Amino acid sequence: MTMDRPDLKQALGRLLGPADPEVDCDSCFDHLDRYVELEVAGEDADAAVPGLRAHLDGCPACREEHESLRALVGGEQAL
Amino acid sequence: MRVAYAATVEDVEPATRLASPSPVLDAESREWLRSLRAEDDSRDEAVARLHALLLRAARFEVARRRPTLPHLRGDDLEDIATQAADDALVNVLRRLDDFRGASRFTTWVYKFALLEAAVKLRKRAWQGREVPLEAEGWGLFSSADLEPDAEVEQNELLAAVQRAIAEILTPHQRRVLVALAVNGVPIDVLAERLNTNRGALYKTLHDARRKLRRHLQELGLALDDWLEER
Numbered sequence A: 001m002t003m004d005r006p007d008l009k010q011a012l013g014r015l016l017g018p019a020d021p022e023v024d025c026d027s028c029f030d031h032l033d034r035y036v037e038l039e040v041a042g043e044d045a046d047a048a049v050p051g052l053r054a055h056l057d058g059c060p061a062c063r064e065e066h067e068s069l070r071a072l073v074g075g076e077q078a079l
Numbered sequence B: 001m002r003v004a005y006a007a008t009v010e011d012v013e014p015a016t017r018l019a020s021p022s023p024v025l026d027a028e029s030r031e032w033l034r035s036l037r038a039e040d041d042s043r044d045e046a047v048a049r050l051h052a053l054l055l056r057a058a059r060f061e062v063a064r065r066r067p068t069l070p071h072l073r074g075d076d077l078e079d080i081a082t083q084a085a086d087d088a089l090v091n092v093l094r095r096l097d098d099f100r101g102a103s104r105f106t107t108w109v110y111k112f113a114l115l116e117a118a119v120k121l122r123k124r125a126w127q128g129r130e131v132p133l134e135a136e137g138w139g140l141f142s143s144a145d146l147e148p149d150a151e152v153e154q155n156e157l158l159a160a161v162q163r164a165i166a167e168i169l170t171p172h173q174r175r176v177l178v179a180l181a182v183n184g185v186p187i188d189v190l191a192e193r194l195n196t197n198r199g200a201l202y203k204t205l206h207d208a209r210r211k212l213r214r215h216l217q218e219l220g221l222a223l224d225d226w227l228e229e230r
Helices: A006-016 A025-040 A052-058 A060-078 B027-036 B042-068 B074-094 B105-125 B148-168 B171-182 B187-193 B198-218
Strands: none
Touching (some): A006 B171, A006 B198, A025 A052, A025 A060, A025 B198, A052 B198, A060 B105, A060 B187, B027 B042, B027 B105, B042 B074, B105 B187, B148 B171, B148 B198, B171 B187, B187 B198
């Protein structure tokens, strides 16, 4: 029954953050360009930069910047 | 071979840490670095090209966020994009030696412009607004249409969470956690109001989350049942 509560799950997720080890915001920024290029190339970005995905799950600002960089680089590659 | 590890908020298992690749610059990236380090007029031309690239990325970010900023006019948005490109240019030139070829040079510089634009837009969206530091959003944690058993279970969980936030966190941890994770204040906006920076605030948020999670698990609450499956 509790699995049918997406709003509560999301709210608790924001409150408690990722369970896995994560990099900090500075490290996320430092590695973001490589991570995005690996993603766009279809390679295993999470294996290459451990802890970055968990940070994106926990930090909305870094997540937004990741989405933008991925959209920008992915859009260029698609041209 | 140059080895670089990601700095972590907490320890990542050493076996899972990987080094950045040995840098082998592609021809275009090499040319960017050469021209930006030149000591003749060609540097000015390269800086102008770099600024154009940064402005393109900043405008891309502004365009993505435009629907969330209906009160801003086109001139305001173009000013923000230009300021973001200007600030990103300064940061890129200052950190040129940090570029090690882990990506293409253009991808590396884009992230500076996207960051500057995103931060400026978040701050502009909250300009003049009060930043709520006390819990305003507990309503998010409740919902109608629950079966009686689930409602009891949810109420117990929510009471435990609210009690833990009130009792086990420091006042600063509580303020940061509530503002960021309950009230949805952007981290850059809160950093500006509290006269600190994103990294320091996220460390506080991370420590608060860990303390809270550990405490709730010690109480025997089945958090995994409630959290989003990843």
